Amino acid sequence: MQYDAIIIGGGACGLMCAVQAGLLGKKTLILERNDKPGAKILISGGGRCNYTNLGTSLDNFVSENPSFLHTAFNLWSVSDTLDFFESQGIYGQEKTLGQLFPTTNKAKDVVGVFTKLMFETGQDIWLNSIVTSVEQSGAMYRVKVETPSGEKVLSSPKVVFASGGLPVQKLGASDFALRAAKQFGLKIVQTAPALVPLTITGKDADWYASLSGNSVFCRVYNKKISFEENILFTHWGLSGPAILQISSYWRPGEEFTMDLLPRFSLEQIIKSERDNGGRRLVSQVLHDYFTKRMVEALGQFLPINTKVASLSKADSKSIIDTIHRFSVKPAGDKGYDKAEVMRGGISTDELNARTLESKKIAGLYFGGEAVDVTGWLGGYNFQWAWASGYVIAQAI
Incomplete structure (x- = not known):
């Protein structure tokens, strides 16, 4: 033929x-x-x-x-x-x-x-x-x-x-x-590999693993690009649509940033709580937006058991920076067998x-x-x- x-x-x-x-x-x-x-x-x-x-x-x-x-x-x-x-x-x-x-x-x-x-x-x-x-x-x-x-x-x-x-x-x-x-x-x-999950190792690995199964709507961005979709915490790092998207623009050794609450201003939320007396704990405020496990995990480096009225300027800034500018430095990716494309x-x-x-x-x-x-x-x-x-x- x-x-x-x-x-x-x-x-x-x-x-x-x-x-x-x-x-x-x-x-x-x-x-x-x-x-x-x-x-x-x-x-x-x-x-x-x-x-x-x-x-x-x-x-x-x-x-x-x-x-x-x-x-x-x-x-x-x-x-x-x-x-x-x-x-x-x-x-x-x-x-x-x-x-x-x-x-x-x-x-x-x-x-x-x-x-x-x-x-x-x-x-x-x-x-x-x-x-x-x-x-x-x-x-x-x-x-x-x-x-x-x-x-x-x-x-x-x-x-x-x-x-x-x-x-x-x-x-x-x-x-x-x-x-x-x-x-x-x-x-x-x-x-x-592209459109691929990213891995976390070292001292931060246990923190990510503790949130395995939790999905959060985020804005994930670096100097090149920004995506607003869900991320998924896993026992080895991060996955979910937003992570797969940013992976195509990520190179080994680079960092990117996650805004864990992209549709709200935590600064305004804290101000509103203060205007209403600030009697609630930070954890109670965060529970309005995150799962219990996510709030507990954030508590490892945020004063979540402090009343909003008692927060210092430094504490407020730390909370806002952590939620809106969460820095991630992956160790690598899950390779071609977990990648959507090359x-x-x-x-x-x-x-x-x-x-x-x-x-x-x-x-x-x-x-x-x-x-x-x-x-x-x-x-x-x-x-x-x-x-x-x-x-x-x-x-x-």
Whole structure:
């Protein structure tokens, strides 16, 4: 069988690329190492698949060159994503912060759209197939692949790398696209886990562990960015949406700050308590906003058993600073197996923004997570996967 392109990876980008190519009358083959396509789609959003975000903009992405996305998102917008899925019977329901889930709340329905369209457009997919090498041979590429029936060597004029990044190993995560890019002389932006929980060690570890299971709505920020969502204390550190978000902007050795009460002014609360006599204990005031366990934990370094009226200026400042400017210095992160995505990847300088083809090596295309484009939590990475798959499909 002669294929217009071989697509390595049957995730969001690869599936969209195959389907869109098929709709243009092209013939592709997906090589997928798992026993079913869309493995990461199926577990996303707790199995519900947050498949895009209505507020998608370039500001929602981490990259050495975020403006690179402008062309792809012009060619395939959020509206295009909505129209595409609605044409296949998948309608969205908005949750918080623009996140869109299918009304069925089933990620398998999203994958089902692609398997149906691949069948209808005559695209092929080989499962349990691991690509071991891609080599250039004149105007063609030789692709070696280990299949359940043994090694095969395929030939194609174009190869699409849509094999994702390093998270999550149990889903077949691989650095194959990065290794291939290096093999062909393409620059790689340093990679690291992103959208990942952060660990706390040392003298503060026990304090965080004592709050394990407690969730607090916070503003988490550093000099680069700010997020207002929940954090979750764990026995090894911090997780929750706000922590996952800030992790993409955090580097080892850096600190960030948490405002544990972002929608209130503790200074005004204390003043109001004083105006009313200040008879309540600080702990009683804090109980209006935090769980009992959180207040007890804060009591390790705040005068929570003091009446508000008796607080000194120094004590008041200490309480306000601790609640509104809680400094955190993580020891590290939980690694690729707990990360939602990978930061870094194939440099956008190496790719044509309109086609995602390598500028140096004709016929090689890179999309999705393998590229130095990392979205925030909340459907942004799927939007990039759909857009990059569509863009490549137009060009192959």
